[in-house]
Amino acid sequence: MGVPEQKINYLTFMEDLKVKELELVEKVQKLCKLKEIVLDHVGSTKIANFKEQFQEVFLRNSLEDRRTLLKCQLSNASLTLYPDYENRIHLLKRLKYVDSQNKVELKGVVACEMGMHELLITELILRNYLTKLQPAVIAALLSSLVFQAKTREEQSISEELKAGIEIIKDVAHEIRYLEMYYKIRDESNDNELNFGLVQVVYEWATGKPFAEIMELTDVQEGIIVRCIQQLNEIISKVKDAAKYIGDPELKNKMEEASTAIKRDIVFAASLYTQKEAAAI
Secondary structure, three states: OOOOOOOOOOOOOOOOOOOOOHHHHHHHHHHHHHHHHHHHOHHHHHOOOHHHHHHHHHHHHHHHHHHHHHHHHHHHHHHHHHHHHHHHHHHHHHOOOEOOOOOEOHHHHHHHOOOOOHHHHHHHHHOOOOOOOOHHHHHHHHHHHOOOOOOOOOOOOOHHHHHHHHHHHHHHHHHHHHHHHOOOOOOOOOOOOOOOOHHHHHHHHOOOOHHHHHOOOOOOHHHHHHHHHHHHHHHHHHHHHHHHHOOHHHHHHHHHHHHHHOOHHHHOOOHHHHHHHHHO
């Protein structure tokens, strides 16, 4: 004879347990309602492959939640950067790097080939400022784009170099003014010019021995070597740009400038280049 089933009587919070906190009672009531909802759907757990299907649905819902979050974050980032993007487009249109339809113009193509000081170098090229100068002078002036060290040594700069420095400063000032006008944020120091090695590079490009140019400055040998090597990379890019826009005179001058600085210890397999190769 089996044991008769007995009905379980559940305790009540307010009557049996004497709980008088209304907030707690409301929470328990909500919990009970949720329990009833779950019990009503217990039958669905008996379907075939319920566990696997539940995992798939759970994973899908998790991925959808993740996508929603990422879209929200992306939207916030876009909203933050979009004003600066629009300001830069206005500047590029003002300088004719892109047209009214945001299509890249000739100046824009040239700027894309430069690794630094894109606007400044492009303006110097397409305004024919560099074409008018001698190769050694061009090399000396462009060194201001890559030289970053400090020097306390006063340079005795020729009038030709002084005139070239003023041209570069004027163009750089014009660009900086437009950047400020269009409220373009530039927190880097990449656009700073440093003319501290101009005379040294000029003397090197005109054929003076390395020992002699070292007497003109207090900058360390390794820094000078690296500066001239980086300078040659810029000269190469300017040469390619001159070829692209159809300026054979500037192209030839850049080839001469490159040949003038690529000599002796600076481009030999020296201790300086070996250290750089080891670091890479």
